[in-house]
Amino acid sequence: MKRKIILVDVDSKIPNLVLMKLSAYYKERGFEVTLKRLGLNYYKDKGKIIIDAGDYEKVFVSVIFTTNKESFKIINCEEVIIGGTGHNLTTELEPTIEHYKEDYSIYPETGISYGFITRGCIRNCPFCFVPKKEGTIYKYDEVERIARTKKVKFLDNNILAYNKCEEEFEKIIKLKLKCQFNQALDIRLLTERTAELLSKINYLGEYLFAFDNIEDLDVIDKNLILFKKYVPGDWKCKFFIYCNVNMNISDVLFRIEWCRKNKVLPYLMRDLNCYSSKNRDFYIDLAAYCNQPAIFKKMTFNEFIAKRTNNITRQKKSSRLYNQNDPLYPSRR
Numbered sequence: 001m002k003r004k005i006i007l008v009d010v011d012s013k014i015p016n017l018v019l020m021k022l023s024a025y026y027k028e029r030g031f032e033v034t035l036k037r038l039g040l041n042y043y044k045d046k047g048k049i050i051i052d053a054g055d056y057e058k059v060f061v062s063v064i065f066t067t068n069k070e071s072f073k074i075i076n077c078e079e080v081i082i083g084g085t086g087h088n089l090t091t092e093l094e095p096t097i098e099h100y101k102e103d104y105s106i107y108p109e110t111g112i113s114y115g116f117i118t119r120g121c122i123r124n125c126p127f128c129f130v131p132k133k134e135g136t137i138y139k140y141d142e143v144e145r146i147a148r149t150k151k152v153k154f155l156d157n158n159i160l161a162y163n164k165c166e167e168e169f170e171k172i173i174k175l176k177l178k179c180q181f182n183q184a185l186d187i188r189l190l191t192e193r194t195a196e197l198l199s200k201i202n203y204l205g206e207y208l209f210a211f212d213n214i215e216d217l218d219v220i221d222k223n224l225i226l227f228k229k230y231v232p233g234d235w236k237c238k239f240f241i242y243c244n245v246n247m248n249i250s251d252v253l254f255r256i257e258w259c260r261k262n263k264v265l266p267y268l269m270r271d272l273n274c275y276s277s278k279n280r281d282f283y284i285d286l287a288a289y290c291n292q293p294a295i296f297k298k299m300t301f302n303e304f305i306a307k308r309t310n311n312i313t314r315q316k317k318s319s320r321l322y323n324q325n326d327p328l329y330p331s332r333r
Contacts, residue, residue, distance in 0.1 A: 004031060004055060004056045005058045007035045008036050008062070008074070009035060010061060010072060011042075011068050011086070012062065017102055020102035020107070021093065040071055048070070049071060060081050061082040061087075062083060062084040068086050085129050102148075111149060112152065112153055115141055115145075117146070117159060117168050118138060121136070122161045137158060137162050147175060153182045154180070169194065169197035169201060180203060180205055187220055192226065195231075198227075206236060206237050207238070208239075211239045224264070235297065242271070243274065245273045246273075248325075249321060252286075253325055267290065270287055281318065285309075301319070
């Protein structure tokens with residue numbers, strides 16, 4: 001009887017690199033590999049999915065979000081290995097598997113390559129697990145190995161913090177890849193040379209940056225001007241806007257309106273505590289507004305909320321919260 005393993009992808013939105021490496025490793029050793037995607041989202045309040053693994057010798061589970069660590073149960077298999085940031089920060093692949101070439105056949109729908117040129121980050125953002133799990137920035141893989149196709153999404157958490165990032169950009173340009181750094185670029189670290197090189201890359205979608213802290217306004221203002229020197233035009237980049245209930249709403253709204261003023265797109269990244277907040281519906285409405293580019297470009301928030309719902313009470317509350325929290329940086333009023 002052929003030996004079999006099952007890979008359980010709990011909540012990855014893109015092909016899971018670890019599971020693809022495990023697939024390649026075990027197929028090479030004669031195992032039959034099955035992938036099961038649960039497709040769970042970030043939010044809480046889910047039931048538990050039971051997976052009967054009685055037909056399999058081993059089960060490998062990947063969990064990205066901590067909210068999903070209790071959302072599944074594996075039964076009828078003695079060897080179950082669970083990893084991923086959502087489970088803990090310590091489980092790692094065996095060194096012999098870590099740099100295996102990924103088996104993309106288990107995600108047959110994708111025509112894009114994924115990978116990390118670097119791992120780690122120099123920042124210590126309170127909402128991010130990367131420094132705790134991976135440490136500071138270091139070289140991890142080669143562009144040439146990652147790019148199995150001409151379209152590539154690099155998953156680096158802070159490529160601009162890598163002291164040889166210019167060399168990596170030059171490789172991407174030379175290989176004529178169409179790519180995106182989809183975890184966002186740290187615009188605070190942008191230089192004249194890196195801005196120029198980024199402009200020469202055949203970029204996939206918008207350039208992604210982050211504006212998480214209102215205190216970074218001055219350097220982000222300055223470096224956005226630098227970026228637009230090389231990538232002129234409107235709406236060509238997008239800024240991740242992190243928010244949580246402990247932030248002053250006016251600070252969040254300032255960053256959103258800053259995006260409108262500068263003709264760049266926002267993408268509201270809500271902390272989990274927004275979903276249990278007394279203003280939960282407002283944060284949901286705000287994300288729906290910010291995260292739909294066609295709407296954000298054409299409407300004010302008040303126009304949007306009037307069209308979004310017929311619930312007059314909700315309309316009034318969301319509009320009131322937006323209008324009462326004057327989106328001006330407090331120290332500049």
